[in-house]
Amino acid sequence: MKILKNFKSWLKKSRPKSKSIYVELLLLLLLAFGLAIGFFLAAYNLSSNYLDKYYSQIHYETKESKHYAARLQKYITQNNLQTTDKKDLDKWVLKQGILMVVIYKNDKVVYNRSGVAASSLEEEDLTSKDFQMTFADGKAAVYIEGIYPYRLYDLAFFTVIILSFILFFSVVMLGIRYQIKKIQKLSQDIMVLEAGDLDYEIKTKGYDEIATLATGLNEMRLSLKEQFKQKDELMDANAKMVTSLSHDIRTPLTSIMLYTEILKADPKDEEKRQAYLAKIAQKTQQLKTMSDRLFEYSLVNIEQDVELEKKGSFKEVFYDRLSDMSGYLFQQGFTVEPQFTATKGQVAVHETYITRIMDNLTSNIVKYADQNKPVKILTGENQQYIWLLFENKSQNKPSKIDSNQIGLENVKKMMRKMGGGCDIQAQTDLFTVILKFKRIK
Structure with a gap:
């Protein structure tokens, strides 16, 4: 059993990965032809042996000769023939097709339809086969x-041929029919x-074009x-995003309406008026930030393909941007601890996306990070990616601004479109964010 399994395994591995239907049809014709030839030789040999055995039976030839003799006598009587009526006798003999007939009268050959000279026939003793x-x-x-x-024998030959x-x-x-059934099954699957x-x-099943087509359809499925799964997930994410954003927009909008009503009720108190105007400006800025994030989110979803136009070493692409980011965070009261390790690989990026990503991350740090703790920026690489890590401590009472995290969702989408993550x-x-850029060298 083990040997049989090993043989089947070897046979399966030795099969070609693809086989044309033309080759299968040729092999089918060769198989059918071989079977037909084998059947013909076996059947014809069997039938010939049977006929030889049958015809070797005792008295068969005598029986057949008597049968034809009776028919000849009937023909002679019906047509009142004489031994000299050669044409009429020839007509009957030729009609039978398989007979030799010789007529003797007074020991002389008067009619000969045998293909042998009459003189030779007269010398032979054929009396044992004569009929009076x-x-x-x-x-x-x-x-x-x-x-x-x-x-x-002819009948057997043509029967075996048929x-x-x-x-x-x-x-x-x-x-x-087997190939047609495969096509029908594929049609039903479609x-x-x-x-x-x-x-x-x-x-x-198989290795021909039909199997290749079925494999292609399965991969397309x-x-x-x-x-469709990604589309459904995107629609769900968009629905959740719109729901969350509408809730977040309602909060500053309600505050703006409330401050406006207060100003209308007591417009003469200049100190209060300036305070409420400052709060209205702050809430308006929040609405603008949210609308910008929403516009950016829509823009990232609409853009199908991006061209990675900026190529170079990690230092060439990011050094100036990270320096600007660190300087801005320092101005906002944050301590930045950069830990840049030398990377050997190169990356390709979309400059507009990189600008948006850096702005989103900077804005997130300013809104949510604890100013009393340092912001760490680290770099590193592996065989597939060169990565950039941002790490910060969160505030004890985080701001509610942009709580739907639409900015981070935009970052994820832009990184995926650039081939990273x-x-x-x-x-x-x-709170940690790791940007992974695909190595190109």
Whole structure:
């Protein structure tokens, strides 16, 4: 059993990965032809042996000769023939097709349809095969001999030929039917997919073009399923984002309306008026920030492809931007601890996206980070990515501005479109963002 399993395993591995239908059809024709030839040789040999055995039975030739002698006597009597009526006798003999007939009268050959000279026939002793027949001009001895098995041998030959052709045709049709059933099954699978069932798996058999097409359809099914899944996830994310954003917008908008009503009720107190105007300006700035984030979110979703126009070492691409970011955070009262390690690989980025990403991260740090704790910026690399890490302590009472994290969602989308990724890790008081840029060298 182990040897058989090993052989099957070897046979499976040795099969070609692809095989054309033309090759399969050629092999099918060769198989059918070989089976037909083998059947013909076996069947014809069997039938010939049977006929030889049958014709070797005792008295068979005598029986057949008597049969034809009786028919000849009937013909002679019905037409009142004489031994000299050669044309009429020839007509009957030729009609039989397999007989040799010789007529003797007074030991002389008066009619010869055997292909042998009359003188030779007169010298031979054929009396054991003679039949006495009555002609219009008297009695005569008639010698009859035939190739009796001839017709049955021919019949057996043509019967075996026909059966061999039927076998050949049947094998070919069975092979074609098998291929047609595969096409029909594939057509049914396609109808299931057209109905919208993308969970239906198209099973493939064989290595020909039909199997390749089935494999391609199955891969297309999986691709469509993944696309629809991503679309559904995007729609859900958009719905959640709109719901969250509408709630966040309502808060500053309600404050603006409230401060406006207060100003209307007591417009003369200049100190209060200036205070409320400052609060209205602050809330208006919050609304503007939210609207900018929403516009950026929509813009990232609409853009299908981006061109990575900025290529170079990590230092060439990010050094100036990180320096500007560190300087701005320092102005806002933060302590920055950069830990830049030398990286050997190169990256390619979309400059507009990088600008947006840096602005979003800077804005997030200013809004949520604790100024009493340092902001760490680290770099590193592995075989696939060069990464940039931002780490900061969160405030004890974080701001509610942009609580829907639409800015970070934009960062994730922009990093994915540039072929990289973004990991966000939020612990109790520690917030970490890792930007992963794909290495190009």
